[in-house]
Amino acid sequence: MAPMAVDYSLYLVTDSTPAILGDKDLVAVVKAAVEGGATIVQYRDKTSDTAELVRVAKQLHQVTKAAGVPFLINDRVDVALAAGVEGVHVGQDDMDLKTARKLLGPDAIIGITANSLEEALDAAGDGADYLGIGTVFATPTKENTKSIIGTAGVRDILSDLHLCGFGGIQTVAIGGINASNVQRVMYQCASPTKDLDGVAVVSAIIASQDPKAAAHNLRDLLSRPPPFAFTAHHVQLSRNDIIARVPTIIARMASRKPLCHNMTNLVVQNFAANVALAIGASPIMSNNGLEAGDLAALGGALVVNMGTTTPDIRSNHLKALAAYNAVGGPVVFDPVGAGATQQRREGVKALMAGGYFDVIKGNEGEIRTVSGAHGVKQHGVDSGASQLTLKDRITLVKATAERESNVVLMSGVIDVISDGVRTFTISNGHKYLGEITGSGCTLGTTIASVLAVEREDKLLAAVAGILMYEIASERAAGRDDVKGPGTFVPAFIDELYRIREECVRGDGTWIEAAK
């Protein structure tokens, strides 16, 4: 018999514990799941006796065979042999792969759990058919997992597998994957050289009241990219393109008055709302995650500013992030003071695991924290004297954007911005921006507002926002009536407004100051 062709796209792992299965019948659940579209099933039961395992395995196998779906047993090679199923899944502490292969034969499907590159390379070298890579997100289903590696960790393993000559091995990600994040997992885990082949889920199907519908929904989501996926990733963008297109984008913003939803800190509420109004957006300052769904439906963009951080605010941020992600509404993350305290470091992790940010903007210290650098010293929220050379800043920004499949902006005297493919530096701005409060936060507001009207090319949108903002600051600081930071603030709002008016009139000469 030729080995079964295996489709790993929706890999169901079972769980018989009451906390997950409830009072449902496991065989009925698996039948419903394969009807709904599960493409491969693993029977995982850590507590039942051997006779019971073999009995249930045989029952489940009838169901999967009828559906033409491969069936594997977790850990227990003896049970797989006794029930005559297609293969096993072994963990790092289970029987070694070579012995399992000897016992089950060359056609058996053998998968292994990999938490790190070393484990993945060993398993691939030993002839595993597929890897279950995780734990992606913390999950109540399996609390004692070795470590949470996030989409970035999975992505690193995938690209290194390719690099080491194992590009052909099949891979699924596991841990905390469900309908709310499955598209993002596929999107953010994909490396330029190797994609994930699917996702493995337990509770997303087994705990569902309607496992068939749950599986069907997951398959449907897996069939297309997330709503926030890039569409203009590889479009060339020269300085001339930017000069030609930015004023039109600002004019579009002024005519559409997009909603700019700010979840921002206590200090900048009023200033951010005024900046949004000046540039032609329509601000709403709401930290209530429960109304984010209604607001996301209005077609605007969201700023998640971590400047004020409490567990309560974090949970509101996560709700809003999910609401905007679900409809592809752009989200800008401003990880204010990211490295300054343990709470903020945890906040960054929780937010980045909880959703997709189209743009992450921060100063050098903040972006280094986002990138995962350890021991980044940050004292106040705005301290961050440059410790890196420009070359290193560029490398870091590009790598972080590539890893997150988004746009990353590191602000500074020279701003560095990248979408992982295209990278720019911008040298506009004025030192007064560093002498007033909220200038970084309201740049986030500006970028989000532009993103709301320019979704195709997110990098171009962010560049447009930065240029409008920084050139306005240069104009304001150069005015005769501006004597210092105090008089700078109103002049700055005036100049933002003036640039917008010029764009509406079709006069884009201000953009010539871009450098």
Ligand code: 3NM
């Ligand atoms: N293995 P859910 S995480 C069985 O990281 C299993 O190796 C994991 O459950 C690993 O889809 C996990 O409900 C449980 O989060 C996944």
Ligand code: MG
């Ligand atoms: Mg195991």
